[in-house]
Each structure stands twice: as C-alpha cells, then as structure tokens.
Amino acid sequence: xxxTTKEISIGDLGARSSEATHHSATExxxxxxxxxxxxxxxxxxxxxxxxxxxxxxxVKRCEPVLGYLHRGDEKIAENMTYNQFVPYxxxxxxxxxxxxxxxxxMAVEKLAALEVPERCQAIRVLCSELARISSHxxxxxxxxxxxxxxxxxxxxxxxxxxxxxxxxxLTGARFTTSYTRIGGxxxxxxxxxxxxxxxxxxxxxPVLDQVDxxxxxxxxxxxxxxxxxxxSKEDAISYGLTGPNLRACGVDLDLRKDKPxxxxxxxxxxxxxxTNGDCYDRYLMRAEEVRQSVxxxxxxxxxxxxxxxxxxxxxxxxxxQKSKVLTSMEELIQNFMIVTEGPQVPAGEVxxxxxxxxxxxxxxxxxxxxxxxxxxxxxxxxxxxxSILDKLIPGHFLTDITVILGSLDFVMGECDR
Amino acid sequence: xxxxxxxxxxxxxxxxxxxxISVFMGLCAYSVLAERKVSGWIQGRVGxxxxxxxxxxxxxxxxxxxxxxxxxxxxxxxxxxxxxEEITPGHVRKSxxxxxxxxxxxxxxTTMVVVPFGRYVDADGVMQPLVLANxxxxxxxxxxxxxxxxxxxxLAGWASNSKYPFLGGIRASAQMISFELSMGLALLPVFxxxxxxxxxxxxxxxxxxxxxxxxxxxxxxxxxxLIFLVALFAETNRLPFDMAESETDLVGGFHTEYGAFKFxxxxxxxxxxxxxxxxxxxxxFAGGWNFLPWLAxxxxxxxxxxxxxxxxxxxxxxxxxxxFIWMRWTLPRFRYDQVMxxxxxxxxxxxxxxxxxxxxxxxxxxxxxx
Numbered sequence: 001x002x003x004t005t006k007e008i009s010i011g012d013l014g015a016r017s018s019e020a021t022h023h024s025a026t027e028x029x030x031x032x033x034x035x036x037x038x039x040x041x042x043x044x045x046x047x048x049x050x051x052x053x054x055x056x057x058x059v060k061r062c063e064p065v066l067g068y069l070h071r072g073d074e075k076i077a078e079n080m081t082y083n084q085f086v087p088y089x090x091x092x093x094x095x096x097x098x099x100x101x102x103x104x105x106m107a108v109e110k111l112a113a114l115e116v117p118e119r120c121q122a123i124r125v126l127c128s129e130l131a132r133i134s135s136h137x138x139x140x141x142x143x144x145x146x147x148x149x150x151x152x153x154x155x156x157x158x159x160x161x162x163x164x165x166x167x168x169x170l171t172g173a174r175f176t177t178s179y180t181r182i183g184g185x186x187x188x189x190x191x192x193x194x195x196x197x198x199x200x201x202x203x204x205x206p207v208l209d210q211v212d213x214x215x216x217x218x219x220x221x222x223x224x225x226x227x228x229x230x231x232s233k234e235d236a237i238s239y240g241l242t243g244p245n246l247r248a249c250g251v252d253l254d255l256r257k258d259k260p261x262x263x264x265x266x267x268x269x270x271x272x273x274x275t276n277g278d279c280y281d282r283y284l285m286r287a288e289e290v291r292q293s294v295x296x297x298x299x300x301x302x303x304x305x306x307x308x309x310x311x312x313x314x315x316x317x318x319x320x321q322k323s324k325v326l327t328s329m330e331e332l333i334q335n336f337m338i339v340t341e342g343p344q345v346p347a348g349e350v351x352x353x354x355x356x357x358x359x360x361x362x363x364x365x366x367x368x369x370x371x372x373x374x375x376x377x378x379x380x381x382x383x384x385x386x387s388i389l390d391k392l393i394p395g396h397f398l399t400d401i402t403v404i405l406g407s408l409d410f411v412m413g414e415c416d417r
Numbered sequence: 418x419x420x421x422x423x424x425x426x427x428x429x430x431x432x433x434x435x436x437x438i439s440v441f442m443g444l445c446a447y448s449v450l451a452e453r454k455v456s457g458w459i460q461g462r463v464g465x466x467x468x469x470x471x472x473x474x475x476x477x478x479x480x481x482x483x484x485x486x487x488x489x490x491x492x493x494x495x496x497x498x499x500x501x502e503e504i505t506p507g508h509v510r511k512s513x514x515x516x517x518x519x520x521x522x523x524x525x526x527t528t529m530v531v532v533p534f535g536r537y538v539d540a541d542g543v544m545q546p547l548v549l550a551n552x553x554x555x556x557x558x559x560x561x562x563x564x565x566x567x568x569x570x571x572l573a574g575w576a577s578n579s580k581y582p583f584l585g586g587i588r589a590s591a592q593m594i595s596f597e598l599s600m601g602l603a604l605l606p607v608f609x610x611x612x613x614x615x616x617x618x619x620x621x622x623x624x625x626x627x628x629x630x631x632x633x634x635x636x637x638x639x640x641x642x643l644i645f646l647v648a649l650f651a652e653t654n655r656l657p658f659d660m661a662e663s664e665t666d667l668v669g670g671f672h673t674e675y676g677a678f679k680f681x682x683x684x685x686x687x688x689x690x691x692x693x694x695x696x697x698x699x700x701x702f703a704g705g706w707n708f709l710p711w712l713a714x715x716x717x718x719x720x721x722x723x724x725x726x727x728x729x730x731x732x733x734x735x736x737x738x739x740x741f742i743w744m745r746w747t748l749p750r751f752r753y754d755q756v757m758x759x760x761x762x763x764x765x766x767x768x769x770x771x772x773x774x775x776x777x778x779x780x781x782x783x784x785x786x787x
Contacts, residue, residue: 033580035580042664042665042668043665043666145665147749147750148749149748150460151459154460155460214747223751224749398584402665402666
C-alpha cells in the first residue's frame with residue numbers, strides 16, 4: 001500500500017506562545033477572580049487541574065496543570081520485558097485498553113520486523129474497533145452529561161456494559177484487558193464470540209439513534225455546543241491534535257486510511273470530517289465513528305480468517321503453547337527464555353502510531369537488543385489534545401469549560417502516564 | 418369543656434396547620450422518591466428498591482411490592498440526613514450559613530397556606546374552597562412569598578464564603594429577577610379575565626378555579642400558560658435552568674458547602690417549590706379540581722364530593738410533578754447567558770405583547786357586550 005505524505009506545518013513555537021499570551025491580554029473591568037478547577041472536580045474527568053482567571057463568568061486565562069496521575073510508565077518500561085509492559089498500556093487510555101494493547105504490540109513487532117498472521121490481525125482489528133466504540137460511547141455519553149443531559153450517559157453506559165461482558169469473555173478481564181502479546185494475542189477467540197459481537201453491533205445502533213434524538217437536533221444542546229470552542233484547522237495542526245478532535249476541524253487525517261496497518265485498507269469505511277471545529281462537530285465525529293466502527297466489525301467478521309492467532313515462526317518472541325512446553329524439550333527452553341529474558345527484539349529504534357479512539361497513540365522504542373527496551377516513549381493523544389486548552393478556553397463562559405473539556409474527550413491516565 | 422369550647426377557634430387552625438405541614442412534607446419526601454424512580458425508569462435503571470421497614474416490609478406480597486417500589490426509601494433518606502455528622506466548614510459566616518436553609522424552605526411552607534386543594538359544598542349549598550386561608554389576594558401572596566425563596570439560595574452562596582457557591586448564588590439571584598418579571602406579566606391576563614371588575618373573587622386562587630368551569634385558562638391563554646411554565650422551571654431552579662446548582666461546573670452550586678440536615682432542608686425546599694409551583698399551575702391553567710375542560714365539577718355534594726375534588730386536583734398536580742421530573746432527565750442544561758437572554762429577550766417581550774393583546778381584546782369585548 002503506497003502512502004502519501006501530507007503537508008503539515010507545525011508553526012513557529014515562539015509565535016504560538018506570544019499569540020497565546022496576547023489572546024488573554026484583552027481589556028478588563030474591575031477585578032478578576034482566580035478560580036481553581038480540579039484536580040478533583042466533576043468536569044475534569046479525572047485529575048486535570050485548571051488555574052483560571054475569571055472576569056465575572058467569563059474566563060480570561062486558563063492554565064492547565066497536569067501530572068496528578070503521573071506514574072512514570074515510560075521509566076517503568078525500561079525495567080521489564082516487553083510482554084510485562086502490556087498491562088501498563090491498559091492504564092493509558094483506560095477507556096480503550098484493548099486498542100492500547102494492540103498499538104503497543106504493533107510497535108514492538110514493527111521493531112522486530114514481525115508480521116502476525118491474518119487471523120491475529122483480524123482479532124486485533126476487532127479489538128481496536130470494539131475499544132473505539134467503547135471509548136466513543138463513553139465520550140458521547142459523558143459529553144451529554146457535561147451538557148446536563150444525564151440520560152444519554154446512562155443509555156450509552158448500558159451498551160458499554162455489554163461490551164465489557166464481551167471483553168471479559170475474550171480476555172478474562174472487563175476493564176484491564178492486557179490481551180495482546182508481542183507476536184500475537186493471549187488466547188484465541190472463544191466459541192460463538194463473533195456471533196455475540198454481531199449481536200452487540202445490532203443493539204448499539206438503535207441506542208445511537210436514541211442519543212441522536214436526544215441530542216443532535218436538540219435546541220438547547222446546539223445552543224450549548226455550536227460555535228463553542230472553535231479550533232481552526234491551522235491551530236489544530238500546529239498544536240498536534242489528532243483523532244476526532246483534529247478531524248472535526250476539517251483535517252482529513254486518519255491513520256487507518258493514511259498509513260493502513262492491520263489490513264485496514266481492506267475494509268470499506270468512511271472517515272467523518274467536520275467543517276467548523278466546534279464542540280458540536282466533535283460530538284458528531286464520535287457518533288459517526290461508532291457507526292463506521294460497526295461497519296468495519298461487520299466486514300471483519302464476515303470474512304474472518306482461519307489460522308493461527310499468533311506468529312508461529314517467531315520462536316524467540318511468542319511463547320509456545322503450554323501443551324508443547326510440557327512435552328518437548330525445545331519448546332520448554334523457548335518458553336523459559338521468553339519468560340525470563342523477554343521476547344528477543346533486535347537493536348534499533350522505531351516509532352509506530354495507531355489511530356486510537358482519542359487520537360494517534362504512538363510508541364517510540366529504542367532497543368539495544370534483548371527483551372527489555374532501552375527507552376520507551378509514549379505519545380499520548382490526550383496530552384497533545386489538551387495542549388490547546390490555554391488558547392482555546394479564554395473568552396468562554398465558565399459553563400462552557402465543561403462542554404469544551406467534554407468535547408475534547410481526554411483521559412488523564414494517558415495524559416499523565 | 419368550657420375551656421375547650423372557647424379555645425377551639427384558636428386550636429383548630431393549629432391542628433390544621435400541623436396536619437397540612439405533615440402531609441406536605443410527606444409529599445415532598447415522596448416527590449424525591451418519584452424523582453429517583455422516574456429517572457431510573459427513564460434511564461433504563463431500577464431505582465431504589467432495597468429499603469425495607471421491619472414490620473411493614475414483611476407483609477406477604479404487599480411488603481415485597483412496596484419494597485420494590487421503594488416506598489420506604491424516603492424514611493431512610495430522611496434518617497440519613499438527620500443522623501449524618503453536622504459539618505460546619507471553618508470559613509463560613511456562621512449565622513447566615515445556618516439561616517440560609519431555613520430561608521429556603523420557609524417560603525414554600527408559607528405559600529402552602531393560601532393554595533386551595535379542593536372544594537366542598539357548605540350547609541347553604543355554596544361552594545367553598547378547602548384551604549387554610551382563603552385570601553382575596555391569594556395569587557399575590559404566592560408570588561410575593563415564593564420569590565423570597567431565592568434569598569435562601571443567595572444567602573447560602575454568600576455565607577459559604579467559597580467561590581463555587583458564590584457563583585451559584587449570583588446566578589440564582591440574576592435568574593430569579595429576570596424570570597419573576599415575565600412570570601408576573603404572564604399572570605396579569607389570567608386575572609384580567611378571571612377577576613373582572615365586580616367579580617366577587619378578586620385575586621383569590623379559588624376564584625380563578627371557579628372561573629374555569631367552562632374552559633381551562635390554559636386552553637384559551639396558552640401563551641400565558643407557556644410563559645408561566647417556563648418561568649416556573651426557572652424559579653424552581655430545575656433543569657434546564659438549574660444555574661444555581663449546575664453540578665457539572667459549579668460542583669454543587671449554592672449548597673456545595675452544606676451537608677447533612679442543612680443540605681436536606683435545601684433538598685426538601687426544592688421539591689416543596691416544585692409542588693407549590695405545580696399546584697399553582699394546575700389552579701391557574703389546568704382547571705384546578707374541575708374535571709375536564711368542558712365538563713366541570715361532576716363531584717357532587719358531601720364528603721365524597723369533596724374528597725373526589727381533592728383527589729382529582731392531586732392527580733393533576735402529580736402529573737405536573739412528573740412533568741418536572743421528565744424534563745429534567747431529558748433536556749441538557751442552558752448556559753447562564755442563554756437563560757438570561759431567554760428571560761429578557763424572548764419571554765419578557767412576549768409576555769408584554771400578550772398582556773397588551775389581551776387588554777385590547779377585553780376592551781373590545783367589554784365595549785361590544787355593554
């Protein structure tokens with residue numbers, strides 16, 4: 001698959017910061033009030049803290065303070081084998097752990113120049129898309145809740161619960177799935193699971209329609225979101241936004257289309273692109289992406305490949321089956337080496353990013369050979385998406401902050417890592 | 418005996434008042450339950466269904482039914498508020514802080530006095546309202562006293578001495594001022610029709626109901642009814658107008674710093690205002706205890722008739738309460754400035770226009786029929 005490159009300008013850093021300060025230096029009347037929102041506040045979806053300066057009800061300045069959920073994941077990664085780090089990726093964007101697992105495994109496999117079998121790819125596509133649905137359902141639901149429509153949240157959350165049951169069947173855990181291994185996935189899909197996924201897909205669309213009826217043409221919701229939190233195309237690119245937030249601004253960039261991985265080029269789906277870049281567009285993006293994900297899942301299950309769910313020839317990377325380990329000497333040694341030393345990956349460095357629900361989740365891995373990364377850097381899409389806050393928020397009402405934050409749909413687990 | 422006879426005229430109102438407050442507080446408690454249950458049903462949940470009282474809850478089938486419907490939940494909620502630790506944050510202005518919940522609840526309980534909830538036929542065959550005080554200026558008293566409720570919220574906001582409640586208090590006061598105006602203006606045409614010069618009822622709520630025997634005012638004053646309803650939502654601080662609380666951006670709004678029973682009072686006050694608001698709306702625009710728009714008062718004389726009228730009136734009020742709950746769990750919240758512009762730029766001009774229009778119609782009508 002030939003990839004095309006796109007002109008993307010990141011702009012001048014100095015000009016950007018001076019513009020941001022200029023933006024807030026508009027004329028004031030009377031005194032301003034300093035207001036601290038978070039780190040524990042219903043609107044911040046976790047532990048984001050915003051230091052704001054209010055003029056009446058209008059925000060004059062906003063400074064996001066991050067790091068309340070910092071765990072040092074990147075440093076932790078240097079002290080464990082590649083497979084041991086998979087559970088840590090669950091905790092990045094914890095609303096779509098499966099997609100993180102997949103992105104991480106693919107990054108390491110890219111370093112090892114390993115191609116996983118078709119069946120494994122299909123399983124991973126299912127994982128990514130189900131995770132996308134799960135994340136966007138919560139994104140849309142919480143967004144509705146932020147705007148005051150609680151019921152939307154309950155409707156979408158009910159569907160997520162069904163998804164969690166599917167995840168539990170697949171991985172053994174509802175929330176922290178840790179499903180992928182380098183070179184494959186932890187286990188094959190259970191019997192009849194695909195049918196149940198299809199059943200879920202059938203059930204999720206009517207719920208989306210309900211949400212549509214409750215929000216999309218709702219006058220109050222539109223008043224709250226249309227023209228609020230507008231991000232221009234240029235800003236979106238220069239601040240490094242990705243995912244639905246970028247596409248809402250009218251930039252047609254979806255890694256699944258532009259740099260296809262996991263055989264995404266075989267699927268027929270559309271990438272919704274917005275026009276205004278406001279909160280309303282960001283809501284529409286997510287709702288539509290769920291529909292597209294359902295379409296991908298259906299196509300994927302339609303032609304679900306047979307074969308192995310892991311790379312059988314990667315003897316030094318994927319641990320052999322337990323039954324073989326107990327009967328054959330060679331496999332026993334293989335298993336021992338992979339468990340103790342980790343999957344053997346050649347020296348080199350690699351950057352891979354996947355189109356996750358929140359945006360492009362990237363892993364940059366430097367390896368000096370062996371089973372442990374020398375350095376692992378994570379590009380969290382939420383972190384980059386939040387970087388625009390100090391430019392985006394000033395000038396809006398305090399109540400708008402809720403909607404803007406909700407529309408950016410960030411997860412602090414990924415932001416602080 | 419002699420003492421009883423002389424003191425009876427004084428004792429009786431007290432007994433009535435106590436009975437009325439008990440029933441009213443019971444209604445508040447069960448509106449809270451209704452809110453929780455109805456929201457549960459709307460959202461595909463079950464709602465409270467676990468609380469079980471020792472004896473009542475163990476009656477064979479009925480006990481399970483009552484438990485499932487959550488009928489014992491209000492008792493548990495109330496006890497929780499009572500027995501929680503009473504926390505007073507160190508930074509508050511104590512006297513105002515304690516005063517605020519009282520100021521919030523008292524107006525609702527006071528307006529209840531002039532709200533009729535049924536009618537009976539007295540010995541002379543004249544229809545009389547069932548009300549604690551049948552005041553000629555009934556509606557004015559309701560308007561005057563119920564708008565005092567905002568002081569509770571504003572006081573709470575200021576006394577908490579903390580930023581989120583402060584913002585909530587400011588929003589609440591601004592919102593009240595803007596909607597009080599259009600509410601009053603929406604009511605004027607109603608009384609221009611119902612209490613025409615020379616009519617015996619004046620501005621009493623009983624008179625308004627009696628004047629609706631042929632047609633409900635809501636049907637031929639739909640604009641007034643609509644404006645009143647919207648203003649009612651704003652006045653009771655309910656979603657989509659709950660600027661004072663706005664829990665997603667103001668945490669808890671004016672009651673952020675309140676807990677335990679003091680919060681309980683705010684909570685009850687909100688529902689008390691809803692009930693009073695619903696009752697007033699039913700009396701003014703939905704015919705009170707009149708049966709159907711063109712089928713007035715088939716209830717008959719005697720105790721049965723009186724009870725039927727009360728029952729029918731309450732049924733309408735319950736529907737209104739349900740409507741309040743329904744709206745809350747369906748609609749998103751307005752932004753503060755949008756609420757303001759709705760109040761000043763839409764409702765107020767429409768209310769004034771409605772008033773002028775009705776004035777002309779009445780003038781023409783009077784001229785023609787004179």
